[in-house]
Amino acid sequence: xxxxxxxxxxxxxDSTVVAGAESLKTATLRGADExxxxxxxxxxxxxxxxxQILSVSPAAYVDASGQSVSFTTLNRIVAQGDPHIAVGSLxxxxxxxRDGNVAVFDSPLPNxxxxxxxxxSESTQATYTLILTGT
Amino acid sequence: MSTVxxxxxxxxxxxDSTATEHSRSRKTIVMRDSEEYTxxxxxxxxxxxxxxxxxTxxxxxxxxxxxxxxxxxPTPNAINRVAYTWDGGSGATYRxxxxxxxIVSFGQEIVKLRSYGDHPAISYMNDFTxxxxxxxxxxxxxxxxxxxSLS
Numbered sequence: 001x002x003x004x005x006x007x008x009x010x011x012x013x014d015s016t017v018v019a020g021a022e023s024l025k026t027a028t029l030r031g032a033d034e035x036x037x038x039x040x041x042x043x044x045x046x047x048x049x050x051x052q053i054l055s056v057s058p059a060a061y062v063d064a065s066g067q068s069v070s071f072t073t074l075n076r077i078v079a080q081g082d083p084h085i086a087v088g089s090l091x092x093x094x095x096x097x098r099d100g101n102v103a104v105f106d107s108p109l110p111n112x113x114x115x116x117x118x119x120x121s122e123s124t125q126a127t128y129t130l131i132l133t134g135t
Numbered sequence: 136m137s138t139v140x141x142x143x144x145x146x147x148x149x150x151d152s153t154a155t156e157h158s159r160s161r162k163t164i165v166m167r168d169s170e171e172y173t174x175x176x177x178x179x180x181x182x183x184x185x186x187x188x189x190x191t192x193x194x195x196x197x198x199x200x201x202x203x204x205x206x207x208x209p210t211p212n213a214i215n216r217v218a219y220t221w222d223g224g225s226g227a228t229y230r231x232x233x234x235x236x237x238i239v240s241f242g243q244e245i246v247k248l249r250s251y252g253d254h255p256a257i258s259y260m261n262d263f264t265x266x267x268x269x270x271x272x273x274x275x276x277x278x279x280x281x282x283x284s285l286s
Contacts, residue, residue, distance in 0.1 A: 004149030004164070008255035010218045010281055012141030012172070012179040016204040023204045027141075027181045029218045029281050031255040040149050042164055064160040065153040076254065078147055078166060084259075092247040095258040101216075102145040102168040105256040106229055106249040131147060131166060 001037035002063070006076055006133075008032075008104055033076070035133060041069040043117075043130040047085060051120045056132060071134040074107035074114045078131040085128045087119050097128075107134070137204040139177040141283065143216060143257060144169040172216070176286045178209045183279040186269050193232075193280060194267040211284030213262035218283075221250040221269075223276030231270040232256075232280065234263065 010029040015022060041061035043054055054060070058070035079087045081097040088094040095103035107114070119128060145168045152161040180199040198208040221230040234246040245263070247270075250256045262285065269278060 002149045002151035002162075002164075004147070007144075007146040008218075008257060009144040009146075010141070010255070010257065012139060012281065012283065014137050014139050014179050014204040016137035023137075023206075025204045027179055027281050029220055029255055029279055031220065031253060033254055035149070038149075040151065040164060063153070064151040064162045066160070078145070080166065080168065088247075093245060094247060094249065095256070096246065096260065098259040098261075100168065101143070101170050101259050102166065103258045104145060104254075105258065106251045106254055108229070108231070108247065108249055129166065131149075131164065 002040045003036050003038070004040070005032055005034050006078065006104065038075070038133045039069055039071055039135055041132045043132065044128065046125055046127055047119050047121050048124050048126070049121060051118050054117045054119065054130070056114045056117055059132065071114045071132065074132060074134040076133045077105055077107055079103045079128070081121065081126050081128045083126055084122045085119050085126050086121070087117060087130065089118055139172070139179045141172045141179060142169060143172070143218070172283055174285050178211050178284040178286065179203070180209055180211055180282045181279070182282070185275060185277050187275050188272050190271050191269040192266065193269060194282070196264050196266070199282070211282050212264055213285040214260045214264060214282050215262065215285050216257065216283040217248065217260055218255060218257045218281040219248050219250050219279070220253050220255045221276055221278050222253040223272060223274040228273055230272045230276065233268045233270050234260070235266040235268070
C-alpha cells in the first residue's frame, strides 16, 4: 500500500511601526499528516465550463502493481488547477484552485461509499491534477 | 496601516511500491506549491475558538472579530484564500466550513470546506465577501480560520 505525507504550512506576518515601535502579529496554521497505508490515485486532464464526472471506483489510475485503484471511501483530496478549477459533488463545491495554487480538503463522505468527483472550470479550458486518498 | 506578508505552502509526497520474486515497481507522487502573499493592501484575519454543536457564524461582511497589528478590526473586502482546521476530539466527525457568496441568499453557497482531526484545509476564493459559517456538528470542538484578503 502507498504511504506518504500531506503537509500544509500557512504563515502570515502582520506588522506595523508607530513612533519607532514595531508591533508584529503572526498567524499560523500548520499540519503534517502521515498516511501509512492509503490508497492513492492521481487524476490529470483538462476541463472546461461543463462539469466533468470523474469515477473513483474505479479511478482512471493504476498503482505500482499495475492494478486499477478503486476507492471504498475517500479521505483527503488535493486539487491543483490552472487557470481555475472547482472540485465537488452534485450538491456542493468542496474547494477551488486558481493559477496553480493548491487546494486541500477532506472528503464530505469519510465513511460512506464514494460519490464520483465532479470538476469544472470558470475558464473555457483548464488543466487539472487531483490527488485522491482513501481506502 | 499594517503590512501583511505571508506564505502558503503545500508539500505532498507518496511512495507506492510493489515487488515480486523477479521484479520491483515503484511510483512516487510529488506535488509541491508555495505561494507568497505580499499585496500592499493585504489583510489577514484569524478567527479561532471553541464551537458547540449548533451552526455558528464566524464572518458576515464587515469587521471581523480580530485585531490586526494596528489594533484595528479589519474588514476583509476581497477574500482570496481561506485556511481552516477543525478538531472535534476523538470520535468526532468532520465539520464543514460553509462559505456563502451572499449573506442574504443562503442558497448561494459556493464552498463547503471540510476538515477532520485537525487536518488543515485550504481553498482559493474569488474576492469573496459574504458569509462564513460552521455547520452543525455532533461534537464540540476547536476551530481556526485564517482569511487572507486582497483589500
